[in-house]
Amino acid sequence: MTTAPFCNICERFFDSPSAYAKSGPWTYLQCPNCRLILLHPVPEASVLRSYYNSSYQVSFDKYNKDVRRGAAPMLADLRPKFPRRGRLLEVGCSYGGFLNEAHHDGWDVTGVELSEFAARYAREQRGLRVFTGTLENRIKDLGEPFDVVVMLHVIEHVPEPIQLLETCRKLTKPNGLLLLKTPNVTSLVARLAGATWQWLSPPAHLWLYSPGTIGRLLEKAGYSPRSYRSTQGDANNNLFSLVSAAGKRLLSRSAAESFSNLRRSPPVRAVEGACEVLYYPFRISLDPWLDRKLWQPDLYVLAENSR
Numbered sequence: 001m002t003t004a005p006f007c008n009i010c011e012r013f014f015d016s017p018s019a020y021a022k023s024g025p026w027t028y029l030q031c032p033n034c035r036l037i038l039l040h041p042v043p044e045a046s047v048l049r050s051y052y053n054s055s056y057q058v059s060f061d062k063y064n065k066d067v068r069r070g071a072a073p074m075l076a077d078l079r080p081k082f083p084r085r086g087r088l089l090e091v092g093c094s095y096g097g098f099l100n101e102a103h104h105d106g107w108d109v110t111g112v113e114l115s116e117f118a119a120r121y122a123r124e125q126r127g128l129r130v131f132t133g134t135l136e137n138r139i140k141d142l143g144e145p146f147d148v149v150v151m152l153h154v155i156e157h158v159p160e161p162i163q164l165l166e167t168c169r170k171l172t173k174p175n176g177l178l179l180l181k182t183p184n185v186t187s188l189v190a191r192l193a194g195a196t197w198q199w200l201s202p203p204a205h206l207w208l209y210s211p212g213t214i215g216r217l218l219e220k221a222g223y224s225p226r227s228y229r230s231t232q233g234d235a236n237n238n239l240f241s242l243v244s245a246a247g248k249r250l251l252s253r254s255a256a257e258s259f260s261n262l263r264r265s266p267p268v269r270a271v272e273g274a275c276e277v278l279y280y281p282f283r284i285s286l287d288p289w290l291d292r293k294l295w296q297p298d299l300y301v302l303a304e305n306s307r
Contacts, residue, residue, distance in 0.1 A: 036209070038208075043203035089111070089171065090111045092113060092153075096128045114134060176304070177304055180214070223305060
């Protein structure tokens with residue numbers, strides 16, 4: 001028997017959810033009360049382990065380029081409150097790209113990463129203090145409270161997001177900050193792409209947030225959201241994202257599910273390059289407007305420890 005879907009924000013099961021999108025055997029549902037998007041049924045832990053072990057791959061050139069581009073404005077946002085920097089923890093630090101940029105900006109950095117391979121790379125290749133495992137399992141190793149905790153594209157992956165946020169808050173100094181990024185389900189591309197939006201990624205993405213739902217989640221965990229922004233983030237430019245979504249729509253389901261494997265093929269790379277050229281004027285004219293409307297693919301929140 002399938003368990004009724006459970007909303008972490010409303011803290012209740014609901015019987016009549018509306019379907020947001022379907023991807024293969026997975027369905028994203030929308031809570032009728034708070035509008036949170038959740039994957040149903042919730043994948044078992046063994047399914048998630050198998051997925052990450054077989055699917056988590058990184059192009060280091062693109063990874064490093066994206067991290068450097070995205071880290072600069074985030075670090076700039078922290079400087080007014082922390083002119084002398086301080087202690088910074090990144091949860092789910094991957095290969096240590098953001099931590100490395102923060103270290104060069106003067107922060108005393110620590111990371112926690114579930115992937116042993118990625119954590120070892122951060123330690124051995126970048127010389128960073130990174131622990132392997134979950135945050136809960138590594139609390140005793142982390143030392144004194146932190147001025148800033150960072151989670152970049154993590155909160156959408158975890159089965160118990162409020163529990164993780166509460167743990168982060170307890171590791172943060174009074175009035176310390178949480179810097180969080182997550183896919184934006186109310187972005188323009190998400191609305192236009194629908195079921196073929198690139199961040200509809202089961203079984204990896206268990207939750208999809210809007211500014212309203214992520215704000216309510218943070219408040220339940222004891223944070224006070226201070227600012228919301230939307231950015232292009234790790235996604236491709238909006239034109240290529242829409243072209244990719246249209247391509248998936250035209251393909252058979254099996255082909256669409258393997259679409260990401262085609263991304264390195266010369267034809268797709270040529271289309272991506274053409275979209276970069278064609279979209280460039282819109283980066284100047286359209287993107288700032290989308291940023292202000294909170295309609296870009298990445299949702300970026302700064303929240304303060306209010307307890």
